[in-house]
Amino acid sequence: MSVALVTGAAGGLGSAIAARLAEDHAVLLTDVDAERLADVTAQLATDGARLAHTVCDVSEHASVRAAFETAEAQLGEVSLLANVAGVGKFVPFGELTARQWDQTFAVNTRGTFLTCQELCRRRAGRPGAIVNIASIGARLGMDVLADYGPSKAAVIELTHVVSRVGAPTGLRANAVMPGLIWTDMWQKTSEWLLENDPAHAGSSAEQIFMGFVESLVPMGRPQTTEDIADMVAFLLSDRAGNVTGQTISVDGGVVLT
Numbered sequence: 001m002s003v004a005l006v007t008g009a010a011g012g013l014g015s016a017i018a019a020r021l022a023e024d025h026a027v028l029l030t031d032v033d034a035e036r037l038a039d040v041t042a043q044l045a046t047d048g049a050r051l052a053h054t055v056c057d058v059s060e061h062a063s064v065r066a067a068f069e070t071a072e073a074q075l076g077e078v079s080l081l082a083n084v085a086g087v088g089k090f091v092p093f094g095e096l097t098a099r100q101w102d103q104t105f106a107v108n109t110r111g112t113f114l115t116c117q118e119l120c121r122r123r124a125g126r127p128g129a130i131v132n133i134a135s136i137g138a139r140l141g142m143d144v145l146a147d148y149g150p151s152k153a154a155v156i157e158l159t160h161v162v163s164r165v166g167a168p169t170g171l172r173a174n175a176v177m178p179g180l181i182w183t184d185m186w187q188k189t190s191e192w193l194l195e196n197d198p199a200h201a202g203s204s205a206e207q208i209f210m211g212f213v214e215s216l217v218p219m220g221r222p223q224t225t226e227d228i229a230d231m232v233a234f235l236l237s238d239r240a241g242n243v244t245g246q247t248i249s250v251d252g253g254v255v256l257t
């Protein structure tokens, strides 16, 4: 049984990915939110599931190293990595501060770099697989995502680099671009729009979200966490043994890759 490390595993998408991976692998769930992480791990604990959890702030190198060591001590050596931890909120371009830019990049980009590098070092010369969660926001040029979009575009290029580094020894790296999923991230975004954009007055947060789905998604429906988890599980499996350096959009047709 392989050991998978999932970052952001207390979140909407991370918990679904951890649940899907736990069907086939031992899983270390990690997140910066200790309370929700413990709850999610307890919910996923079923007969036969090999799970452990540890708090990890992906933006801190020591914290990332410690998470890999916890996995090794409790489950075995990590060979699979799903980078799901991320932050993002709408801020108009003219109001974006350098501080928010740095905070977004610290989690989304530096965090992904640190975990990828740690896995590559530990797997030196041996196979493994990585999936980095990017976003359609990397390709839309949206005014309100001037930090988030570039931070995810950098994740895609980092994935290209890791795929080249790992290819000779069978270590694969791919990125997934999810579309629009109703998780905490979109709930907070919709609530922010409700408070700050008079165009949305009188709507509910969920109606605002569905408005974005209708205007952006050709297939006209939001994505589910399971849609993304299935793709991540496939890319981490041997069935995708010849796939590396790719970015797959799971978004109902928003971005044509």
Ligand SMILES: NC(=O)c1ccc[n+]([C@@H]2O[C@H](COP(=O)([O-])OP(=O)(O)OC[C@H]3O[C@@H](n4cnc5c(N)ncnc54)[C@H](O)[C@@H]3O)[C@@H](O)[C@H]2O)c1
Pocket (backbone or CB within 6 Å): 007, 008, 009, 010, 011, 012, 013, 014, 030, 031, 032, 033, 056, 057, 058, 059, 084, 085, 086, 087, 088, 107, 111, 133, 134, 135, 136, 137, 177, 178, 179, 180, 181, 182, 183, 184, 185, 186
């Ligand atoms: N929801 C969407 O529509 C959508 C679309 C495209 C991409 N994504 C990406 O999917 C990923 C998961 O997002 P989600 O929708 O589940 O949101 P979420 O807010 O539910 O989950 C994000 C998780 O990341 C964790 N996190 C934040 N900072 C961290 C840090 N420094 N170290 C470790 N963990 C940290 C949070 O505690 C949270 O549990 C993110 O990378 C996000 O950018 C989401």
